[in-house]
Amino acid sequence: MLRGHNLMYRILLLVVIAGLVQPVQAAVDGARLYTQNCAACHGAKGAGGVGVPLSLHDFLDSISDEYLRKTIRLGRPGRVMPAFRMLSDDDVNAIVQHIRSWGHKPERVHTAPVFSAQSVKGDALRGKALFAKNCASCHGANGEGGAGTGVTMSRPRNLPILAPALNNPGFLAAASDEMIKATLMKGRDNTPMASFLKQGLSEQDINDVVAYVRAYERSSGAKTAEVLTSESAVIVRESPYSVEETVANLKSTILGNNFRLIRIQPLDQGFVDKGKENKSRIMVYSCNFNFLNEALKVDPRVGLFLPCRVTVMEHKGKVLVMTVNPKRLSAIFNNSELNRLCEEMSKIYVEMLEEAVL
Amino acid sequence: MNGKMIKQYGRWLVVSLGLLCAPLAGADELIMVRVHSTFPETMTTLQEVIRKQGYTVSRVQRVDVGLTKTGYKTAEYRVVFFGKPKEIDELPSRYPKLAAYLPLKVTVIAERDETLLVSLNPILLGDFFLQPELKKTFAAWEKAVRNILDRVRMEEEGLIK
Numbered sequence: 001m002l003r004g005h006n007l008m009y010r011i012l013l014l015v016v017i018a019g020l021v022q023p024v025q026a027a028v029d030g031a032r033l034y035t036q037n038c039a040a041c042h043g044a045k046g047a048g049g050v051g052v053p054l055s056l057h058d059f060l061d062s063i064s065d066e067y068l069r070k071t072i073r074l075g076r077p078g079r080v081m082p083a084f085r086m087l088s089d090d091d092v093n094a095i096v097q098h099i100r101s102w103g104h105k106p107e108r109v110h111t112a113p114v115f116s117a118q119s120v121k122g123d124a125l126r127g128k129a130l131f132a133k134n135c136a137s138c139h140g141a142n143g144e145g146g147a148g149t150g151v152t153m154s155r156p157r158n159l160p161i162l163a164p165a166l167n168n169p170g171f172l173a174a175a176s177d178e179m180i181k182a183t184l185m186k187g188r189d190n191t192p193m194a195s196f197l198k199q200g201l202s203e204q205d206i207n208d209v210v211a212y213v214r215a216y217e218r219s220s221g222a223k224t225a226e227v228l229t230s231e232s233a234v235i236v237r238e239s240p241y242s243v244e245e246t247v248a249n250l251k252s253t254i255l256g257n258n259f260r261l262i263r264i265q266p267l268d269q270g271f272v273d274k275g276k277e278n279k280s281r282i283m284v285y286s287c288n289f290n291f292l293n294e295a296l297k298v299d300p301r302v303g304l305f306l307p308c309r310v311t312v313m314e315h316k317g318k319v320l321v322m323t324v325n326p327k328r329l330s331a332i333f334n335n336s337e338l339n340r341l342c343e344e345m346s347k348i349y350v351e352m353l354e355e356a357v358l
Numbered sequence: 359m360n361g362k363m364i365k366q367y368g369r370w371l372v373v374s375l376g377l378l379c380a381p382l383a384g385a386d387e388l389i390m391v392r393v394h395s396t397f398p399e400t401m402t403t404l405q406e407v408i409r410k411q412g413y414t415v416s417r418v419q420r421v422d423v424g425l426t427k428t429g430y431k432t433a434e435y436r437v438v439f440f441g442k443p444k445e446i447d448e449l450p451s452r453y454p455k456l457a458a459y460l461p462l463k464v465t466v467i468a469e470r471d472e473t474l475l476v477s478l479n480p481i482l483l484g485d486f487f488l489q490p491e492l493k494k495t496f497a498a499w500e501k502a503v504r505n506i507l508d509r510v511r512m513e514e515e516g517l518i519k
Contacts (some may be wrong), residue, residue: 040390040474049392049469086386233486234455267450267457270416271443281450281457292421296435301388301476303421303437303465315454322458332387332482 030098055102070174077225078336115178127212143167167216230327239319259286280314395514397468
């Protein structure tokens with residue numbers, strides 16, 4: 001009997017220890033997973049950067065764990081935040097727990113809010129007018145959100161957070177009606193999001209706004225979620241001229257397109273001894289600084305494909321002129337604001353290449 | 359489950375399926391790391407680590423020079439080009455279009471007193487260049503880029519020397 005009790009106590013003790021250890025383990029894993037997957041954009045402690053700040057107490061107090069989980073899983077198509085499909089459910093939960101650890105306020109125990117999945121009943125048409133009057137100045141006329149990626153480099157951070165794109169399918173899938181309603185009712189301290197109850201809207205007004213936001217799901221597709229598709233990752237043309245002549249043509253084409261010539265160098269420069277470079281493979285670098293500024297303002301990561309470059313090379317008796325295809329590459333940044341610039345740049349590249357081989 | 363709940367789950371399912379089917383950017387197409395060190399320190403470590411991984415740094419391109427000349431106030435910004443001399447020599451002979459993506463590069467962006475390292479995930483090149491024999495090369499580059507970026511972060515955090 002005593003042995004039986006002993007065994008029972010030991011099992012109970014193990015269960016209790018396991019219960020205590022599990023959250024610690026999750027927190028450790030969550031911190032590691034957060035560092036690996038999120039810290040580059042959101043900052044080591046959630047202060048924000050390329051991505052929005054996550055550690056604002058009022059933000060954490062007003063979003064559910066489910067919202068965070070779905071946001072990680074589905075991302076925000078076309079709004080920089082990628083979809084982390086490769087993470088397991090346990091990984092996602094561990095990251096959410098880690099993010100939650102920033103929300104603890106010393107004066108009270110923090111609990112993540114839970115919102116009902118029920119629809120909020122409202123008049124979307126009436127909500128549309130209220131939205132235009134009260135929300136559009138920050139969230140855009142069609143709920144497309146604030147411009148830019150929120151990074152320190154390209155934008156003075158006079159605001160702690162960018163207005164989210166409410167028409168984005170990722171947001172709509174992650175945020176329940178009740179969560180949107182609660183945010184409208186209470187607002188979020190230390191952000192530009194005010195309490196619209198305090199601003200004079202009634203609860204029914206707020207329900208109508210929620211119904212309008214939810215109606216974005218039925219619209220034909222938000223521009224903010226558009227990702228460009230393109231068949232080829234390389235734009236290439238064949239030149240009837242020699243490598244030298246083609247490079248000379250390119251130089252005048254570059255200048256004619258209001259780009260500044262930066263340098264011309266062999267592809268293997270820096271890889272072989274000076275004087276031994278392969279002169280039949282040449283890279284021509286150029287830049288249009290206004291264009292560059294605009295692109296970096298939208299997304300500082302585009303530097304990955306800067307400065308603009310055309311490669312001229314001889315291959316099996318032919319001279320090829322080629323560039324990366326910005327239209328194809330825009331998809332990897334998941335930033336719909338880059339779409340126009342990438343389309344424009346693809347056109348410029350095609351024009352430059354075609355002029356150089358005319 | 360009542361009608362209202364079915365409608366709710368149905369809506370969630372439709373949106374989720376739509377999102378999963380759309381040509382979205384996944385999280386793995388760019389490799390990004392935040393380093394808790396200033397820009398100059400990170401630049402030095404990055405170049406050392408690239409060399410330790412058996413790659414050659416061919417050039418460091420300043421992007422901010424042009425920006426500041428035009429009156430744009432910006433933080434420090436460089437692109438570090440690197441590769442293996444043999445690959446730079448041989449791969450364009452067999453796959454000429456690949457030359458447009460060579461050498462490999464890492465973009466280095468200062469963010470206050472921290473530094474961001476960003477690189478295209480070389481495995482993505484497998485979507486652009488379909489020759490099966492290239493998969494091994496792209497996988498090796500991906501491993502190298504991940505190792506380089508992780509190592510810089512860990513060295514700067516004092517986790518490894």
